[in-house]
Amino acid sequence: DREALLKEIADAIISCKKDSVTEAVNKARGDLEASDIIENGLAAGMNEVGMKFERGKLFLPHVMMAAEAMTDAVKTLEEDMPTEQRGKPLGVVVNGTVEGDVHDIGKSIVSTMLQASGFEVYDIGRDVPAQDFIDKIKEVNANVVGISALMTTTLPGQKDIIELLKEAGMRDDTVVMVGGAPATQAWADKIGADIYAENASIAVNKTKEKL
Ligand code: HCB
Structure with a gap:
């Protein structure tokens, strides 16, 4: 069974x-x-x-x-995941792991599940400098950014990206999702993220809700 x-x-x-x-x-x-x-x-x-x-x-x-x-x-x-075919994607997502952090298994699962649920996903990999997140969001005109961090030492990288979004005047146009083992709802609230996703299904559901 x-x-x-x-x-x-x-x-x-x-x-x-x-x-x-x-x-x-x-x-x-x-x-x-x-x-x-x-x-x-x-x-x-x-x-x-x-x-x-x-x-x-x-x-x-x-x-x-x-x-x-x-x-x-x-x-x-x-290969087994049926992609929900729609004329228009539900949203455009940039998803990556912060600079200094090579953990990418969870982040990649989230990318896969978002894609399978009808989002257009740009997975920019791991150990990604904050500015690269911003550049990619601009380039592909994303309305969601997913930021993964797996270590207490790299967790502040999520905050850095939010600060850069504000400086660039892009914060209001971008739904910010954070995830990774050391992240919590309290942390997400503290840094002003829109979504704390504990796992990939929650990531998909909450992103759908926010858009
Ligand atoms: Co790594 N590692 N590791 N590690 N590692 C952790 C993270 C520790 C907690 C283990 C420990 O010591 N207790 C720890 C961090 C401690 C801290 O917080 N300071 C740690 C350490 C210290 C290190 C090294 C420094 C070890 C060393 O070299 N001495 C080194 C890091 C180097 C670096 O990054 N600069 C290191 C290396 C590795 C690997 C390479 C052996 C391997 C990673 C392979 C890879 O990712 N390609 C690894 C692994 C596998 C782990 C543990 C065991 C599992 C992580 C994992 O894949 N979990 C981890 C222990 C732990 O997390 N408690 C340990 C499974 C996935 C499915 O869960 O939480 O990543 P997830 O993702 C979830 C969820 O968080 C959420 O959805 C996902 C799906 O359900 N989510 C998102 C995640 N990202 C999201 C993004 C979104 O947009 C939305 C939701």
């Missing part, structure tokens, strides 16, 4: 073995939605990996292997 399939996927991520992840994901592909597999299987496993790493039960090379397996699995699952 669904629970068993998802647990097998999460366990495979926790085992940090790419082959087990591929096998478990392929087993579930026909039966479960790609987004369900990503959020409740792969991401759930990755959360556990994070906790084990924090407790010193797993080491960085393991985390890297789990991350690589997860990235590959998400790429495969993207």
